[in-house]
Amino acid sequence: MELETLEFRNDLALYLVEDSSPRRSLLLTYDILWSRYDTFLSSQETAAMRRAFNAQPIVERAFRLIQRHEQAVLNGDRERLQNLLNEIDIVLPQIRNLMVNNFTGPASIEQRAFLDEKIKVMYAAMFILTLVLIFFAFRLYRNSSKQQELAWQDRLTGLPNRNYLLDCLYKAVQQNRIHTLLLIDIRRFKDINDLMGYEQGDKALTKLASQLNSICLPYGYPCARVSSNEFAVLAYSDGRHLSFFTQPLCDSLRRAIDSIYPGHRLSLAIGIAKSLDVDTHSGNSHWQFANELLNNADLALMRAKQAPVTKDSIDTFKTEYEQEAQQRRRLRDELKAHLIDPYQDALYVAFQPIVSADPNRLGCEALVRWHHPEYGPINPELIVNVAEESGLGQRLGTWILQQVHLALNTEWQSINTHIDIAVNLSDSFFNESLIADVITIFAKHPEQRKQLIFEVTETMTIDDIGRFSLLMNQLRDVGIRIALDDFGTGWSSMAVLNHLSFDKVKVDRSFVTGMADITRQQVLVDTICHMAHQLGIHVVAEGVETREQLTSLQQMGVDEFQGYFFAKPLSAIDFYAFCIDYLNQKNVLLSKQSIKNLFNINNF
Known part of the structure; x- marks a missing residue:
């Protein structure tokens, strides 16, 4: 500050002496000095210095001096600038004394001590900061190592994971190394978790992983756990002579599985793919x-x-296999499009008659059908599987209910009070939103809900019988009946009947087929019929194809009949014609000849 004050004083004196002296240098030093004084008087860093040696009044006096002559400096008023020079010469010694007092004598010693103390504090802070940085660097390294381990290793079994397997595959392709990939699935492994608990399931997986690793280690084949109960092995072989490895692998894993859970038959499924089967000229990257x-x-x-x-x-x-997978992907996309297109006609619902002992009523089962322009008729089971796999099961079920509602109120409007309609429910459609869907679809005709019969399978009930029972009761509250489909084909059919109350059971076609020739089948169907009637449940027989089967079933007291003996699945308008003929003939089941005349399957 003292030097800049002196420099301004010299530039000012030079300007007053030389008439031709430019004012640019004077203005620059004036601005610098102004800034210096202002900073000294207002900055927090100079607060201690302002208090020392009565510095603040001295600097304020000098600052007011140059502020008072601002216009003179800007306009180059020499007379006023001469006065400024005289006054600066008075102030300058006082500013010089501040500098002298600050850097010499006791003040200087105090300042050096202050600076030394600040340096010590700074070094201490730097030391602490260094320790903090070292700590965080260590934490970062440790977390990075842990993340690296998690990225490449399965924590439960200690085997490499799917990422590691993909990396090995990538390197094998990059090195043009012939290899074969084996995927190993432990089937029904969920039973261990369900029956013995997840802790036992984890122990079983760990043991299987250890056994798999011991098999692969001598060959130098990497193995990995790629999902919950699925493992993989990368064999560096062309796959044509891999039995030297696969057979010991199966035998060893089989022994391990039997030792883990000897009371239950788990099984192995292995899928094998060879690198030689992948097209190397397709331009695909290694990944x-x-x-x-x-x-x-x-x-x-x-x-x-x-x-x-x-x-x-x-x-x-x-x-x-890949062609079939592509077909399923195409069917999935087209099915999604059909379900939202009201004008498509490839996907439709057919209705197979269900003949009742009551001549005034007639039932049918709504069956989804799809005539594909390229693949032809699509297997109904495949349609449902594709819908379930692609998350369209609920949407497909809703669409079928909409078609049933449409048929009841268009083609069948004149006779719809005589008709009951059975609808198969897929796993994903039987949920809490089903009731809301039914109420919405039949909002204008709520009385027609009493004509609906929802068919469920045994496997849909066993996962959570409590939840299933609650949904059944809610459906009954809105008038819908429930039928147990494919009765007798599962292992727990009796347990399901014991815990749940059904309106109907459908005897599976496998029991009806050959019933006239096999006494055992007759006994089973008769027993099912008697037991169901004792429980107040109606019995429906599927797969009725001959007169002998129909006669035997009538004698056993079966209530309803379904099969090709009466008709194949029909369109809505053809089913209407079927209904008109049937309802116009009373007691049709009592006349064998009328049955043959009425239900000529060649006409449908």
Whole structure:
């Protein structure tokens, strides 16, 4: 501050002496000095210095001096600038004394001590900051190592995980190394968790993983756990002579499974895909190649899991598997489009008659059908499977109910009070929103809800009987009846009847077929019929195709009949014609000849 005051004083004196001296230098030093004084008087950092040696009044006097002559400096008024020079010469020694007092004598010693103390504090702060940085660096390193471990390793079993497997596949492709991928699924493993608890299930997985690792280690084959009960092995072989490895693998895992859960038959399913089957000329990247191989192995595993669950199964990928998968993906996309297109006619509902012992009533089962322009008629079971896999099960069920409502109030309007309609429910459609869907669809004709019969399977009930019972009661509250479909084919049919109350049971067609020739089947159907009637449940027989079957079933007291003997599934308008003929003939079941005349299956 003292030097800048002196520099301004010299520039001012020079300007007053030389007439031609430019004012630019004077203005610059004036602005700098103004800023210096202002900073000294207002800054927090200079507060201590302002209090020392009575500095503040001295600097304020000097600052007011240059402020008072601002216009003179800007206009170059030499007379007033001369006065400014005289007054600065008075103030300058006082400012110089401030500098001298600040840097010499006791004040200087105090300042140096103050600076030394500040330096010590600064070093201490730097030391603490360094320790904090080291601590956070250690934490970061430890977390990074843990994240790295989690990224490549399964925490439960200690095996590598899916990411590690994909990396191995990528490297094998990159190195042009022939390899074969095996995906191994422990079927019905959920039973261990359900019956023995998740802790026992985790122990079983750990033991299986250890056994798998011990098998693969001598061959140098990497293995991994890719999902809950699914493992993978990457064999560096072309797959044509892999039995030297797969057979010991199956035997070893089989022994491990039997030792884990000897009282229950778990089984192995293995899907195999070879790198030689993947097209290397398609221009795919190494990652795409690796993912395609994994997809092929998964398709082969799905095929292996279609085998009976009671035995081990192995399947190797074939080209047609991918074609079928592409077909399913295409059907999924087209099904989604059909369900929202009111003008499409490829997807439709057919109605198969269900003949009742009551001549004034007639039933039918609503069956989804799809005539594809390229694939032809699509298997109804495939339609439902595709819908369930793609999350369209509930939407498909709602669409079927809408078609039933439409038929009742258009083609069948004149006779709809005589008709009961059975609708098969898929797993995803039987949920809490089903009742709201039914109420919404039949809002204008709530009385027609009493004509609906929802058919459920045994497997839908066993997961949560309490929830299922609650939903059944809610459906009955709005007038809907419930039928147990495919009765007798499951292991717990009697337990289901014991815990749940049904309005009807449908005897599976497998019991009706050959009933006239096999006494055992007759006894079973007769027993089912007698037991159901004792419980107040109506009995419906599926798969009635011959007069002998119909006669036997009538003698057993079966209440309703369904099958090709009466008619194949019909369109809504054809079913209407069927109903008119049936309702015009009373006691049709009492006349064998009239049955043959009325229900000529060749006409449908």
